[in-house]
Amino acid sequence: MSILDEYKDSTRLHLLAKDVHNLPEGLRIVVNFDKHHAAVGEAAGLLAGVCGQLATDCVAFPISFDKWSDIPASFFENQLNIFFLARFCFKVSDNLAKRFLLQSLGKKWREHRIKLWNDFYDPRLSKTEIINNAPEDIAPDQWALFVEYRLKPETQTKETGKEVNRVQMWDITHKKIDESYVNEKAKEIAEKIEVHSSQQPMELTVNSPLDALGVVFGKEHPGRVRGLGMGAVPIIAFKNNTTRISQMNLGSSNDAGTSSTCGPNVQEELDTVKAQLQALVSYIASKEGGKIPIQLAGMFPTQQISQVQIQLSSFFSFALSPSVFFLGS
Incomplete structure (x- = not known):
């Protein structure tokens, strides 16, 4: 590919992306552009490779920002002045060269973050475990912020x-x-x-x-x-919705209870209520030693947990009481 020296004399060299970082001072790689202001020719591929290297460097362009547009302009300007302009001769206006580089770097930065997430995210792990499993080449603080964002x-x-x-x-x-x-x-x-x-x-x-x-x-x-x-914590995140669900279920149970006292289906409906209560009691016994789990407390918004336990006990006793069968007979 074509190389210009400090005297603007042209020569040809075979270079790889990794060689650009060690290019002798004074030499610049010529990058040509087409009418659509896209890089073309031998140097286009080399430039793309270099952009890929920089975009995946978390020191040059941190992954901790939510979006590419959130990265301060100083990060790009620093790489433009110290790296790109010192090693490349863009055969296009400065503004068009900047726009091309910004688009190329931004695309590769976003692709890099997607690949990182796909490679290191595991649905079986908690957020803390994912944060603790940071890639070796990513600063832990950056990885933590990236995980929080995702x-x-x-x-x-x-x-x-x-x-x-x-x-x-x-x-x-x-x-x-x-x-x-x-x-x-x-x-x-x-x-x-x-x-x-x-x-x-x-x-x-x-x-x-x-x-x-x-x-x-x-x-x-x-x-x-x-x-x-x-x-987000269960007692807050689930409170309103579990309350609504509970009220819907309680409403259905009350309706069923009323109708059961007047018809022949009292035993079937009573068995359903008993089964629902038994399932809840079994869950409590197996998970919390008889206590209402904190994430289910929101289902009983007007009562304290202790009162709910008393109500459950009383209601369950009532459901098994012979008087219920007598009233419905």
Whole structure:
């Protein structure tokens, strides 16, 4: 490819991208552009390779910024003046050369971040575990900020601008650009989530410990919620939705109870209520030693946990009382 020396005399050299960093002072690689202001010729490929090297250098262009446009202009200007202009002779105006370099670097920076996430994200790991598994060539503080960004609800919002529930968010963040899942494990989990989602009533499509994600992954950690990013905790994230679900369920039970006292289906409906209560009691006994889990406390917004336990006990005793059968007979 064509090389200019400090006297603007031209010569030809065979160079690789790695050689550009050690190019003797005074020599510059000639880069030609077509009518569309795109780099062409032998030097175009070399320039692309160099841009790729710089874009993946977290010192030159940190991955900790949310978007390419968020990176301060000083980062680019520094590389432009110290590196590019010292090693390349762009046969186009300065503004067009800058625009070309910005577009090339930005594209490769974004692709690099996508590849990093696909390579190092594991749906089986917690956020803390992912942060602790930083790539060797990435500064830990940058990786931590990058992980925080990738797990933020705003990042996991569809292009329509509409908010999606945490089941949809999980699915979005576990897919590549081509819509395939990041790995086989993620695909297996997604299939399980889809099965449970298709079987759940509409009210359980909102974020709650009973949604498909909760069923597949199980109990949430008290200090975080899958699919909702930094700062979300079960007692806050699930409070409103679990309250609404609870009220809907209680309303249905009350209606059933009223009708059961007047018709022949009292035993069947009573058995249903008993089974629902027994399932809840079994869950409490197996998970929390008889205590209401913190993430389910929001289902009883007007009562203290201790009062709820008393109510459950009283209601369960009432459900088994012979008087219920007498009244319904």
